[in-house]
Amino acid sequence: MARVALAQLEPGPDLDANLAEVARLARKAADQGASWILLPEYATFLHGSRTEMRHAAERAESVLDAIRALAARHSIWVLLGSMVVPNGDKMSNRSLLLDSNGDIAASYDKLHMFDVELAGGRRILESSAYAPGNEAVVVATPFGKVGLSICYDLRFPGLYRRLAQAGAEVIVVPSAFATATGPAHWRPLLTARAIENTAFVLAPATCGSSPGGRSTHGRTLALDPWGNAMGELETEPSALLFVDLDLGLVEEVRRQIPSLRADRAFNVREISPSSQTTKAPPMSSSSEVPMPDVAEQAPALRSHYLDVPQMPWQPTQFDGIEMKMLYSDKVTGMSTILFKMAPGAVVPLHEHTAIEQTYVLEGQLVDAEGSAGPGEFVWRPGGNIHVAHAPEGAVFLSVFMKPNRFAAGTKFFTE
Incomplete structure (x- = not known):
């Protein structure tokens, strides 16, 4: 108190x-x-x-x-x-x-x-x-x-x-x-x-x-x-x-x-009387909405380009796992991380506190529910608990809406 x-x-x-x-x-x-x-x-x-x-x-x-x-x-x-x-x-x-x-x-x-x-x-x-x-x-x-x-x-x-x-x-x-x-x-x-x-x-x-x-x-x-x-x-x-x-x-x-854990992403669909009877004009039509001059765009709104191959791999708290931090927002907890797991490396027991999405580039990522290989994608909802293995090694891209919670109290990769 x-x-x-x-x-x-x-x-x-x-x-x-x-x-x-x-x-x-x-x-x-x-x-x-x-x-x-x-x-x-x-x-x-x-x-x-x-x-x-x-x-x-x-x-x-x-x-x-x-x-x-x-x-x-x-x-x-x-x-x-x-x-x-x-x-x-x-x-x-x-x-x-x-x-x-x-x-x-x-x-x-x-x-x-x-x-x-x-x-x-x-x-x-x-x-x-x-x-x-x-x-x-x-x-x-x-x-x-x-x-x-x-x-x-x-x-x-x-x-x-x-x-x-x-x-x-x-x-x-x-x-x-x-x-x-x-x-x-x-x-x-x-x-x-x-x-x-x-x-x-x-x-x-x-x-x-x-x-x-x-x-x-x-x-x-x-x-x-x-x-x-x-x-x-x-x-x-x-x-x-x-x-x-x-x-x-x-x-x-x-x-x-x-x-606070139940927010959902959504789109807004606008409906007007004309949109119910008239097809939208092609983008090349004279009614095209003019785009702002990119040169006038505020610095905070500009795109951010990363030369990912030139970025060094960074060690993580887990043996055999390295990463490249591509994006991290300390306020929302959102992050995008490229991971490389050595053969036999393990991500220990953890809970996904919000949706996590993973696209496998190389190798195989395995857990008790299945596996994903090159060109395959897996997403897990908030509340999902698992241990991830890479028997032959793996490289994969993961997008986190919020940091994971590890059972042993280990901090997340962005913390």
């Missing part, structure tokens, strides 16, 4: 005064037995002026030093919900998790930019001043595996699904949620993320009126994996919400409702 404190703040125009208030709350949290304090988005400075935010970004190093010092002083973990840091001609909205020594355990740059047009024609274009991040983050802590997110990310459930399927038991959502949307959307969205992903959701928030016309919703909230509220603040500034995390509850709820 871990005691944590969620802070609710109303950042003012004085960054140093804001830091002093954060320090006061951290001391109070530690004095009352919390081993982790979670601060909201823009915890140390929030202003409606981009110029003022840029000035705050230029002090990012000193802000981080101050937060690291208070973490070490009170031997308490700190989630710095976010602070602004320079990023070329823009800024990044960065969340930092510090351990009780003040060392950085993880950092995360907000993925989704708040580009909206609210009632009354008010437009907010966050992407004009901020650069989005490009990766999700799950980090192991004494409080379980923690998935990081920030505010507007909350509207993108796919992010939270990937965090949970990567092992996140606690998901943090530090926020400066707009008052225009907060009353209708804040609590329902947080509750949905907790229920969908059977995880604790901890959402420290800013509140009240910050300079430059920034008004935020407040109502810091903590939810358990069943979606029940563990505690909630209203709109009071400089307040702490204390909750106790029992990770056994995550395990119990996921045992009862194993939805």
